Amino acid sequence: MFLVGIQLGFAQTSKKINLHAQFKKNGLHTTNRIASPLNNEKYKGLELNEQKGEGIVWLQNQNFSQGSIEIDVKGQDVFQKSFLGIAFHGQNDSIYEAVYFRPFNFYAQDSVRRIHAVQYIAHPKFTWEKLRKERNAEFEKAIPNAPDPNGWFHARIEISATEVTVFVEKNPNPVLKVKLLSSFSDGKVGLFVGDNSGGKFANLKIIRLKSW
Incomplete structure (x- = not known):
């Protein structure tokens, strides 16, 4: 994606963000x-x-x-207690897009639950409930050869002007690729957790594409 972007008139900048240091200097x-x-x-x-x-x-x-946006995250294999990922293009606390994971569904015996392993949302209009009801299985997918639901795993979220593509660990194939649903093309970046969920986050890296 990035080499193509550069050829089309984009430059990239990379920044590693120490979340521990950001916490200590009140950068959150x-x-x-x-x-x-x-x-x-x-x-x-x-x-x-x-x-x-x-x-x-x-x-x-x-x-x-x-x-x-790259991040290491750690959830848990406890039903309905682990939703974690990245928010982006945030305008405020209720208007943002996000990609998040449900580790408790990674290896669920129920095949329907397994296809709910990774999710894209665009709040406030496109919640997971609305997307599942109206466009089932389009904005959430299973993760083939999923990582340990109780362990750390690496995620990379690539965002273009029209699409979001999600990779997990070293798998070269995306686990989710969908069209963006928000009208906002710029905004804040955040760590996201869902209802009744906590989570652990580390090793954040942001690579930005900017036009020449």
């Missing part, structure tokens, strides 16, 4: 969650507590339009 804006630092040698990041409703930790001064 937390909505409906309590964030605490992780001091693991490999995963110096943040942990968000479990709480009713959706929660987001917005990164200050990190607007994003096109490019990719």
Whole structure:
């Protein structure tokens, strides 16, 4: 994606963001969650507590339009207690897009639950409930050879002007590729957790594409 973007008149900039350091210098804006630092040698990041409703930790001064967002995340294999991912193009606490994972569905015995492993949403209009009801299985998919639902795994979310494409671990094939549903093409980046869910986040990297 990025080489093509450069050929079409785009340059890219890459930035690694130390979430642990951002927490210490108050570089985060937390909505409906309590964030605490992780001091693991490999995963110096943040942990968000479990709480009713959706929660987001917005990164200050990190607007994003096109490019990719990479992150290591850790949820848990507990039914309806683990929804975590990345929010982007955020305008405020209720208007944003997000890609998130449901680790408890990675290896569910129920084949219907397995296709609910990774999800794209565009709030406030396109919630997961609306998308599942009106365009079932289009904006959420199973993850082939999914990672350990109780362990850390790496995700890369590529965002163009029209599409979002999601990769997990080292799999070269996307686990989700869909058209963007929001009219906003720029906005804030945040760590996202769903209803009654917490999660762990580390090793955030943002690659931005900018036109020449």
